[in-house]
Amino acid sequence: MISKIIAATIITFLHIKTATPPNKLTKKDKFVAEPGWLPYFLRLGPIAHVLSLSILAAYILLQFQGYPDMEVWNSVEIVGFVIGVIGALLRLWCFHTLGKFFTFSKYVFY
Helix, strand or coil, X not given: CHHHHHHHHHHHHHHHHHHCCCCCCCCXXXXXXXXXXXXXXXXXXXXXXXXXXXHHHHHHHHHHHXXXXXXXXXXXXXXXXXXXXXXXXXXXXXXXXXXXHCCCCCCCCC
C-alpha cells in the first residue's frame, strides 16, 4: 500500500513538473490560439495542478479505506507507472536539452 502511495506521489510530481512551461513568457512572446482543446487546458496552469493534487489526495484516501484490490500491484499498474515515469523523464530531458527553444506552441509551415 505504501509503495503505491509513493508511486502515485512521484507520478503526480512529475505531471506537475512536466505540465509547467520551462520558460517564462516575455512581453514580446504571444500565445497563439490553436484549434482544439489543448491550448485552453494549458492556460489553466494552477487549476490543473490543483486537480492533480486532488486526484492524488483521493487516491491516498481510497488506499487507507482498505480496499483489498488496491493493496497489491498488478501488471497493468506496473507497466503504467514505468511508462509514465519514462515519458515524464523524456519530457524533462527535452526541457533541458532545448532550453529556451522549448515551447508549448507548435508552428505549422505550409
